Amino acid sequence: MERSEELLRVEGVCKSFKKMMAVNRCSLEVARGTITALIGPNGAGKTTLFNLISGFHRYDEGKVFLNGCRIDGLRPDRIFHKGLVRTFQISRELEKMTLLENLMLVPAGQCGERIWNAWCRPWRVRAQERQIRERALETLNFVELYHLKDHYAGNISTGQKRLLEIARTMMADPEIILLDEPGAGVNPTLMNKLMGYVRQMNEQGKTFLIVEHNMELVMSLCDPIIVMNAGSILTKGTAQQIRTDERVIDAYLGG
Numbered sequence: 001m002e003r004s005e006e007l008l009r010v011e012g013v014c015k016s017f018k019k020m021m022a023v024n025r026c027s028l029e030v031a032r033g034t035i036t037a038l039i040g041p042n043g044a045g046k047t048t049l050f051n052l053i054s055g056f057h058r059y060d061e062g063k064v065f066l067n068g069c070r071i072d073g074l075r076p077d078r079i080f081h082k083g084l085v086r087t088f089q090i091s092r093e094l095e096k097m098t099l100l101e102n103l104m105l106v107p108a109g110q111c112g113e114r115i116w117n118a119w120c121r122p123w124r125v126r127a128q129e130r131q132i133r134e135r136a137l138e139t140l141n142f143v144e145l146y147h148l149k150d151h152y153a154g155n156i157s158t159g160q161k162r163l164l165e166i167a168r169t170m171m172a173d174p175e176i177i178l179l180d181e182p183g184a185g186v187n188p189t190l191m192n193k194l195m196g197y198v199r200q201m202n203e204q205g206k207t208f209l210i211v212e213h214n215m216e217l218v219m220s221l222c223d224p225i226i227v228m229n230a231g232s233i234l235t236k237g238t239a240q241q242i243r244t245d246e247r248v249i250d251a252y253l254g255g
Ligand SMILES: Nc1ncnc2c1ncn2[C@@H]1O[C@H](COP(=O)(O)OP(=O)(O)O)[C@@H](O)[C@H]1O
Pocket: 017, 021, 022, 040, 041, 042, 043, 044, 045, 046, 047, 048, 049
């Protein structure tokens, strides 16, 4: 038997800010191995839903399952260790480090084990560090940032920072990756590059849930497409089905 088809399941999730329901009884599933899109007009609740799934907001209600295990209520770092990663902009702290250091920081193994090894098996720590360094260099090479490995992250271009975010995600080696508007402020050349990496990672078994406004891109890259409007899921389908769905057209025009 193969592992279960369903990787992520969101059940009846609600989140309000003051009296406004940003996410209102939202339910969806993401199947393993897909590049699933989450689209919808501005203010639909997509980012809020991402923040709920990845543990950055508290829930009012609802359940979230990853691989059949509940993850709602867990801290973001616990969810990260369970294999769900959401990309974030490179923070100020990380900007003070080199690209190589940025990547080497990512694979945070079991802390207890690390301390134990440092005391009792220092050779193992050194071997592990060598491995991490090699993987970091390979990853930098893959996203074509190798030549900048010793530069500070704060000094690279916005586009290069996007690539660095992707590289950090690769280092984390998650099962599912949540991307919130990867195309925002990115030129078409870089966008194609980013999407190429998404495709390649998908071929290597990674599942994606992507919020993106560029419809052309969504239609060519993602299947299925989930549509969100006013805090709820409106519909789900293939590019062809979504394109011709009256409710979807209304949601965009109505917003
Ligand atoms: N931290 C917050 N405090 C108050 N309102 C928020 C907050 N975050 C989002 N909202 C509101 O929730 C709604 C959904 O926002 P958001 O999830 O960012 O939508 P989307 O990502 O689909 O554009 C919007 O009306 C927004 O103004």
